[in-house]
Amino acid sequence: MKKELMSFYNGVNRKGIDAIKWDAGMMRVGKADLIPLWVADSDYETCPEVKEALIERTKNGTFGYTYTNPNYYKIIANWFKTRHGFNINENHIIITPGVVNALYFLVHSFTKPQDKVVINTPVYNPFYEVVKNNGRVLLENKLVRVEIDDTLFTYKIDFDDLEEKLKEAKMYILCNPHNPVGRCFTYEELDRIVSLCKKYDVILVSDEIHCDLIMEGFKHCSVGNFFDKYENLVICTAPSKTFNVAGLSNSNIIVNCDELYRVFKKVYDDMEIELNVYGYEACKAAYIKGAYWVDLQNRYLTLQREIVYEFVKKHGFKVSKLEATYLMWIDMSKLGLKQDELFKGLIDNGVWVNKGTMYDSSCEGYIRINVACGRRQLLDGLKCIENFIDSLK
Numbered sequence: 001m002k003k004e005l006m007s008f009y010n011g012v013n014r015k016g017i018d019a020i021k022w023d024a025g026m027m028r029v030g031k032a033d034l035i036p037l038w039v040a041d042s043d044y045e046t047c048p049e050v051k052e053a054l055i056e057r058t059k060n061g062t063f064g065y066t067y068t069n070p071n072y073y074k075i076i077a078n079w080f081k082t083r084h085g086f087n088i089n090e091n092h093i094i095i096t097p098g099v100v101n102a103l104y105f106l107v108h109s110f111t112k113p114q115d116k117v118v119i120n121t122p123v124y125n126p127f128y129e130v131v132k133n134n135g136r137v138l139l140e141n142k143l144v145r146v147e148i149d150d151t152l153f154t155y156k157i158d159f160d161d162l163e164e165k166l167k168e169a170k171m172y173i174l175c176n177p178h179n180p181v182g183r184c185f186t187y188e189e190l191d192r193i194v195s196l197c198k199k200y201d202v203i204l205v206s207d208e209i210h211c212d213l214i215m216e217g218f219k220h221c222s223v224g225n226f227f228d229k230y231e232n233l234v235i236c237t238a239p240s241k242t243f244n245v246a247g248l249s250n251s252n253i254i255v256n257c258d259e260l261y262r263v264f265k266k267v268y269d270d271m272e273i274e275l276n277v278y279g280y281e282a283c284k285a286a287y288i289k290g291a292y293w294v295d296l297q298n299r300y301l302t303l304q305r306e307i308v309y310e311f312v313k314k315h316g317f318k319v320s321k322l323e324a325t326y327l328m329w330i331d332m333s334k335l336g337l338k339q340d341e342l343f344k345g346l347i348d349n350g351v352w353v354n355k356g357t358m359y360d361s362s363c364e365g366y367i368r369i370n371v372a373c374g375r376r377q378l379l380d381g382l383k384c385i386e387n388f389i390d391s392l393k
Helices: 003-010 020-029 048-059 070-084 099-110 128-132 160-164 185-198 257-269 275-287 292-315 339-348 375-391
Strands: 095-096 116-119 137-143 144-147 152-155 171-175 202-209 233-237 251-253 318-320 327-331 366-372
Touching: 003 144, 003 292, 020 375, 070 095, 070 251, 070 275, 099 128, 099 171, 099 202, 099 233, 099 251, 099 257, 116 128, 116 160, 128 171, 128 185, 137 160, 144 202, 160 185, 171 185, 185 202, 185 366, 233 275, 292 327, 292 375, 339 366
Parallel strands: 116 137, 116 171, 152 318, 171 202, 202 233
Antiparallel strands: 095 251, 144 152, 233 251, 318 327, 327 366
């Protein structure tokens, strides 16, 4: 392992700091020694420059109300211009406590009760909730599984079905890169999506929280690359996944349309949500100084991916090709177990994963694992899965 990757390789033990992934989860099942491969945060330290910025801010010793310096918006715009190649109107960025929080209020702000909202399934489970909890009607555009070889599969969008759904929808919530299937949608796919949304006057909201976590050989394409083509586009971003700062509650929502921006900003202004001083400082440091660290992390995650590929191949399972995110979608349905049986068996053998049915009720026998951890943690978790498989023989 190259020296510059050792901080990722070594990982960090997060027990005892009230981490959901390590502490709350263990209490839920009454076990203290589980290997955690669930929850989408990282088990290695954040970028050193982010950590230093937080320490430096702490030295002042005061943590009162903080305002957003206009330079903050320039920092955000520069990151996405430099890293992802699109321009942002700095006056159209709204800071929120989180992306899921923002998705809820985007649905609330831009649709009415009984309006229809499209999502691609399987998908990150809060996508279902932000629609249903707002009293809107959910339309599922199911992703189509495509086999690649004996080990890998991927997913594509069913555009014929998508178009039929968009004809009657008010909003489309896209997950790009996609959680849990790991797709990094191409320019051609996004061009077609944006064109359909424009054709049927559908507001397109793109959750791009994983946009910086791209495997080697792939490139993220944002709906921001289509700002000039269609006005009703919204991008939800955050440094949280990229830099492991989800606990600092800082997200940046980019609203392309003037009118939609005014409506959405009023929602947050009316709630009078104050800025999180640490989230603010972390985001600035990350986007000013952290690009090199993201590149290193992506190199490491690509290596972690290959370990999982080999494991899946060894045991005759299949896994969705990981193009982006640090979340891997494994099909273990050949075991013939119900989802709860599979989950309990893995827990009993010492590893915590996410159930496939969290993301689509039809995905019995699938699991989602998180490879953003130290090498030993990943290997130990995979060994627990192997022990469970062997116990069934």
